[in-house]
Amino acid sequence: MTNLEVAWVLNDIAGLLEIGQDNVFKVRAYQKAARVVRRLNEDLTMLYQEGRLREVPGIGSNIEAKIKELLETGQCEYYLELRRNVPEILREMVRIPNVGVKSAKLIYKELAPDSLDDLQKLVQERKIRKLSGMGSKTELSILRGIDLLRRGSGETPLGVAKSVAEEIVKGMKEIKEINRLEIAGSVRRGKDMVGDVDIIIATDQPIKVGEILARHPQVREVLALGETKVSVRTWLGIQVDFRLVTDKQFVTAKHHFTGSKEHNVRLRHIAKEMCLKINEYGVWEDAELIAVDSEKEIYQRLGLQYIPPELREDGGEVEAAASGSLPELVTLNDIKGDLHLHTRWSDGVNTLEEMAQAAKQRGYQYMAITDHSRSLKIAGGLSIERLREQRREIDELNQRLAPFRIFAGVEADILTDGSLDYPDEMLREMDIVIASVHSRFRMEEDQMTKRIIKALSNPWVNLLAHPTGRLLGRRPGYAVNINAVLEAAKDEGKGVEINSSPDRLDLRDEHVRLAKDMGIPIVINTDAHDIVRLGEMAYGVITARRGWLEAGDVVNAWDRKKVSAWLKGGK
């Protein structure tokens, strides 16, 4: 049983206990244990075999016993017992937004619906409003909640959420009652999928600004309208929370609403130990406000190094900041090239020269042209002859553009059996060979893992592109044992890619960190098919930062000479 599966069971136990209205701290203990297990860098089975489960903070004697049982038998009697005692419909009902344990239980006790459809019918028959504490508004919010639940996870890919947020902010700069505003929340932390958009606004006239926001042309529906918070849903269906604070509260509000929640909880614990209190309105000592002008100062007050937003996930960053051992995260400025690009030679939009000029203009020292390989017919994959022809154009451009350097490469398909789309004699001619999967996504995990590992064993391959094949919000990625793939990359001395496209962000943050810990070189590429999308490098960098990468861990943050040497390494 994997860490993830154990975490899932622990979290489910927490949910069941909550419905049973067990001690809230017991519920939290299970939630915390689930979170810790999910973020654990080590394999639980290993820890168990070494008798070290109890060393994990949040795992005590009781939860240790549950984990042991899960690892040994694949199930847990306590969990099964809880499930037997809680009707399925109750578990479904608490998943409805705006419906919590109390409402769900009351409705179940009085009206006993057996499905969400049934619940919907009860609302339409106006039976919910007869229950104590419930009225017509409650009925309406249940209907809307069921609708939301059915429309899916409600999460939006970072690229979409970020552009929505920036669009809204741009329009609001004109409003004269607004002194300052900034995007916070998971968009600021650069999370790949975003639940809602948080925008912090400093103003002296919160009520007036709230009214203006509620009438914003992008707003389809106002969910809440208070003095410090306005919640809306936009036409795209994305929820946006505006927080209205004074100038003096702006910094702490921005920090608070950047989160994550778990990170904040950790900080408040530390604050409390130091007899301080920290909330969205400031840092307090004995009810007295301590002035802070920057987030850096908040961390300083708590005896911590400044923690960048991308790391604020309670994934070990607080401990690292306390001991002064936070990584110096890679920045967009560190990036010196892009090693996965397409041109009109295959399915790109721009010419080779246009791509090169655009890359040069971004201040890059180098780039790699890696058009598709011959079997990817739909994308105009290149035959051996065309590939050699393209090489001649690259050589000519290299003479003209020096010292800027174009690496002649190819994105070679990994075929079903793990072989590559060209013979080795062809691959050895290339400056860089990227391997990637573009077909047969529904293979069994075992087969897919073997397929990719075999490709990595080819001596001419430098790099594995978009290693899981996921498309955010659209396609979960193929079944593959990513740990085994990373092990193979490490053994073969190959690099792995962070694909910067906001549609992909693949590898994802957790796997990036795993790869770094294994010492695997990581390349941040845009996979751009036109000059505009060269700008998507920022998304890859933010993902790299969430994976704790420093400039030294990133191949395309190295200078041209070092990259050249690395590319030749296996050849």
Add this chain to the structure above:
DNA sequence: GCCGTTTTCGGCCCGACTGTTTTCAGTCG
């Protein structure tokens, strides 16, 4: 259920908005 340079018992982070109430419970982040 977890945890301990105050504690093996008694703590456990903090606050806003809504709706249905007449002072607050429920839900959410």
